[in-house]
Amino acid sequence: MRFDTGPSPQWRAPGTVAAMMRTVVLALVPALLAHVWFYGAGILVNAGIALVAGLATEAACLRLTGKPVGRFLTDGSTLVTAVLYAFCLPPLCPWWVTVTGMVFAIGIVKHAYGGLGYNPFNPAMAACALVLVTFPAAMARWTAPDIGDLDYARPTVAATITYALAGSLPAGTGVDAIARPTTLALAREGLGLSRTMDEIQAGPAFGDFGGAGWEWIGNFTAIGGFALLLLGVIRWHTPAGVLGGLLTCATLAWLLDPDTHPSPGFHLFSGGAILGAFFIATDPVSSPATARGRLVYGAGIGVLTWLIRAFGSYPDGVAFAVLAMNMGVPLIERYTRPRVYGRPRA
Amino acid sequence: MSEPVPSDPAGFDAQPPRPTWGVRTPLRKSVSTREPILVAPAPARVCIPLVQGETPAARPLVAIGQAVRCGEPVGAPAEPGLPQVHATIAGRVTAIGPALVAGAGGPVPCVHLEGTGGDERWPGYTRIAAPEQLAPAALLEGIARAGITGLGGALYPTARKLGMSAGAGVVLLNGVECEPYISCDDALLRERADRVVAGARLLVAALGARQCVIAVKNGMAEARAALYHALEAVADPRLALSVVTARYPAGGERQLIELVLGREVPAGGHPADVGVVCQNVATAAALADFFARGQPLISRIVTVTGGGVAQPRNIEARIGTPIAELIALAGGYRGEPLRLVMGGPMMGIALPDDGLPITAATNCLIAATALDLGMAPGGALEPEFPCVRCGACVEACPAGLLPQELLAVARAGDRAGLAALDLGECIECGACDYVCPSRIPLTSVFRRAKAAG
Numbered sequence: 001m002r003f004d005t006g007p008s009p010q011w012r013a014p015g016t017v018a019a020m021m022r023t024v025v026l027a028l029v030p031a032l033l034a035h036v037w038f039y040g041a042g043i044l045v046n047a048g049i050a051l052v053a054g055l056a057t058e059a060a061c062l063r064l065t066g067k068p069v070g071r072f073l074t075d076g077s078t079l080v081t082a083v084l085y086a087f088c089l090p091p092l093c094p095w096w097v098t099v100t101g102m103v104f105a106i107g108i109v110k111h112a113y114g115g116l117g118y119n120p121f122n123p124a125m126a127a128c129a130l131v132l133v134t135f136p137a138a139m140a141r142w143t144a145p146d147i148g149d150l151d152y153a154r155p156t157v158a159a160t161i162t163y164a165l166a167g168s169l170p171a172g173t174g175v176d177a178i179a180r181p182t183t184l185a186l187a188r189e190g191l192g193l194s195r196t197m198d199e200i201q202a203g204p205a206f207g208d209f210g211g212a213g214w215e216w217i218g219n220f221t222a223i224g225g226f227a228l229l230l231l232g233v234i235r236w237h238t239p240a241g242v243l244g245g246l247l248t249c250a251t252l253a254w255l256l257d258p259d260t261h262p263s264p265g266f267h268l269f270s271g272g273a274i275l276g277a278f279f280i281a282t283d284p285v286s287s288p289a290t291a292r293g294r295l296v297y298g299a300g301i302g303v304l305t306w307l308i309r310a311f312g313s314y315p316d317g318v319a320f321a322v323l324a325m326n327m328g329v330p331l332i333e334r335y336t337r338p339r340v341y342g343r344p345r346a
Numbered sequence: 347m348s349e350p351v352p353s354d355p356a357g358f359d360a361q362p363p364r365p366t367w368g369v370r371t372p373l374r375k376s377v378s379t380r381e382p383i384l385v386a387p388a389p390a391r392v393c394i395p396l397v398q399g400e401t402p403a404a405r406p407l408v409a410i411g412q413a414v415r416c417g418e419p420v421g422a423p424a425e426p427g428l429p430q431v432h433a434t435i436a437g438r439v440t441a442i443g444p445a446l447v448a449g450a451g452g453p454v455p456c457v458h459l460e461g462t463g464g465d466e467r468w469p470g471y472t473r474i475a476a477p478e479q480l481a482p483a484a485l486l487e488g489i490a491r492a493g494i495t496g497l498g499g500a501l502y503p504t505a506r507k508l509g510m511s512a513g514a515g516v517v518l519l520n521g522v523e524c525e526p527y528i529s530c531d532d533a534l535l536r537e538r539a540d541r542v543v544a545g546a547r548l549l550v551a552a553l554g555a556r557q558c559v560i561a562v563k564n565g566m567a568e569a570r571a572a573l574y575h576a577l578e579a580v581a582d583p584r585l586a587l588s589v590v591t592a593r594y595p596a597g598g599e600r601q602l603i604e605l606v607l608g609r610e611v612p613a614g615g616h617p618a619d620v621g622v623v624c625q626n627v628a629t630a631a632a633l634a635d636f637f638a639r640g641q642p643l644i645s646r647i648v649t650v651t652g653g654g655v656a657q658p659r660n661i662e663a664r665i666g667t668p669i670a671e672l673i674a675l676a677g678g679y680r681g682e683p684l685r686l687v688m689g690g691p692m693m694g695i696a697l698p699d700d701g702l703p704i705t706a707a708t709n710c711l712i713a714a715t716a717l718d719l720g721m722a723p724g725g726a727l728e729p730e731f732p733c734v735r736c737g738a739c740v741e742a743c744p745a746g747l748l749p750q751e752l753l754a755v756a757r758a759g760d761r762a763g764l765a766a767l768d769l770g771e772c773i774e775c776g777a778c779d780y781v782c783p784s785r786i787p788l789t790s791v792f793r794r795a796k797a798a799g
Contacts, residue, residue: 001670001679001686001699001700002698002699003683003684003685003686003696003697003698003699003700004684004685004696004725005685005696005697005698006685006696006727007696007787007789007790007793008689008691008692008693008694008695008696008774008776008779008789009691009692009693009776009779009780009789010685010687010691010692010694010696010712010714010719011691011692011714011718011719011720011721011780012719012720012728012779012780012782012785013369013371013720013780013781014720015781015783016728016731016783016784016785017731017734017783017784019783020734020736020783071729071731075731115732116731116732116734117731117732117733117734117735117784118732235737235741284734284735284736284737285734285735287735288737289735289736289737289740289748289750289751290737290740290748291737291740291741294737333751337748338740338746338747338748339746340613340745340746340747340768340771341600341604341610341611341613341744341745341746341771342600342610342611342612342613342614342615342745342771343613343746343768343771
């Protein structure tokens with residue numbers, strides 16, 4: 001009897017890149033649901049628009065570079081980029097903002113560098129940074145979360161879609177009327193006016209630690225993050241580095257002067273800290289492949305995030321911190337190589 | 347850099363530290379250990395290779411048409427220290443010439459025998475009453491004469507390996523069998539632990555070593571108990587038992603030295619550089635078979651397993667037996683096996699044909715179905731994806747290499763880069779390949795790069 005032959009290993013562990021991507025998206029579902037609960041369906045509308053724009057750009061780029069369109073279009077990586085990008089966008093966001101960032105993420109950041117696996121920068125964060133600096137007004141118009149205010153007017157799904165596509169809300173509910181600055185922006189503004197953190201955090205937009213509502217989204221994001229850890233999709237090094245770096249800086253500053261520095265809890269539960277630690281900094285392509293390297297890389301993101309929040313001109317710094325550390329990846333990998341078996345200990 | 351070996355042998359019995367490298371795989375060994383070892387009857391014909399491993403071929407001692415008895419020398423070693431080759435059945439020489447055998451890249455010189463029906467033994471070898479009292483030189487000479495080679499799969503001539511390792515203080519007997527599916531060493535330890543222990547004492551005597559550690563894998567409870575009793579029976583303070591983690595490749599020579607003794611073989615060096623000689627447990631048993639029972643290496647235990655055979659089991663088979671006969675002894679094929687693997691699924695070789703004869707290296711034959719291999723029913727290979735730098739290969743590599751960087755450098759044809767990343771230390775265990783979610787054939791790429799460099 002004759003048999004097929006092939007090189008060893010004769011078998012493979014289950015698990016593919018596409019399965020990894022699907023698991024990441026599933027792990028984001030709790031955070032998405034919490035987002036919808038507090039901010040309405042805006043994030044889903046934005047993610048949908050980003051996905052359509054992303055897939056169209058991806059298909060065009062694959063065709064241009066002569067790669068198999070069907071295989072790469074279904075690998076799930078564009079879906080992950082679209083969802084993570086949507087977390088950076090305000091719930092009410094004009095479609096051209098969303099599309100601009102996404103076309104840039106897929107067309108330039110990903111495919112101009114060779115496509116999946118070759119991008120030195122995190123596409124979702126590059127898109128986020130682009131729209132932050134290009135459309136600062138649109139990006140600053142965050143709606144208030146639904147935290148039980150009596151005068152809260154939640155934009156309906158239809159109104160959200162209309163705003164995204166046509167740029168206007170139904171009569172009587174102009175976006176400026178329901179827009180609020182984020183808590184990180186409020187803290188920055190308040191500190192600029194020489195108010196103490198205690199006075200600032202007495203405001204209605206603040207919850208126990210971070211923004212009211214937003215801190216719950218943080219909790220649900222962490223659930224998904226821990227699921228990824230347990231499933232072995234991500235390793236602990238990067239999240240530990242990010243949160244360790246951010247909280248160390250925040251704690252030291254807060255101990256020095258709690259009036260002018262937000263508490264570590266505020267830093268943890270505001271902005272993109274938890275999402276960044278578990279879902280963004282862990283993007284394998286744009287982060288180091290060595291365990292020690294991931295710790296260093298994560299810590300760098302944590303420290304830079306705190307520095308940008310404390311001294312920079314943007315309220316949140318996760319996107320910029322990630323992009324800055326992306327640039328350091330080759331250097332970090334070079335200096336964090338594991339010791340080869342049988343080579344002397346350095 | 348080497349740490350002293352603990353003088354208390356009991357110290358080895360503790361659970362060793364968990365390695366930071368390696369992969370956990372399904373083991374699938376119990377399917378083939380339900381039945382005891384089946385001693386196969388002498389086959390009707392055999393094809394005995396005159397070459398073992400990388401050494402020069404033995405010179406035929408017989409002529410076509412000559413009658414030989416089982417255990418009679420048919421090949422004289424080309425160099426001193428290389429193993430002699432024996433007839434594995436009683437019969438008549440039908441041909442001498444190149445033939446394909448399991449695992450060889452091309453035809454190798456072989457002696458073909460056709461059985462006469464009987465199984466008369468050659469009376470040239472006699473048992474020795476107290477072999478461990480022989481001088482080391484006499485033991486080494488006997489090991490070569492018995493035709494003993496490393497039965498772990500590498501087929502390195504045992505006498506030569508021992509001769510090159512003079513002065514090594516520790517014999518490390520490898521019964522770990524970290525590859526999935528393979529259970530021949532487990533079966534050997536369960537049923538013939540006394541022979542392994544006797545062989546261990548002979549290896550210690552041949553080397554003048556201080557100590558011998560027999561390593562088994564966590565989970566091999568029956569083998570461990572049998573070994574424990576066999577060790578108790580001889581009460582030799584130089585022998586100890588060690589249990590290592592069930593992680594692949596814990597049974598790799600270098601990895602086992604690290605796990606059991608806390609020593610690392612220097613890059614580019616040999617285990618003897620850190621005072622260690624590694625031998626497989628089956629090799630030790632072969633020593634005992636020769637010196638205490640007068641039987642040269644004419645057979646070995648082969649695990650015949652996989653979803654594609656009806657009754658997976660261990661079979662003690664004569665070297666040179668056609669694979670198809672072993673499959674028949676295991677109840678024949680069942681279903682539609684896709685591949686016939688010699689060895690384990692991690693490092694094993696996919697054989698093209700079940701008509702090939704087994705060699706001393708054939709520790710396992712897997713008639714593997716799509717289910718065994720985790721493939722789609724038709725056996726179609728999943729297409730390769732770009733590397734997403736997930737780092738799974740870095741975690742898996744037992745040598746501490748960076749497979750994802752080696753891949754990029756190898757594909758760019760950068761020889762200097764490969765050397766800088768220590769490609770030479772790759773043991774081709776396949777762990778990186780196994781875990782890769784992009785299905786990149788890393789091991790094949792590295793094998794080719796090593797061959798080219």
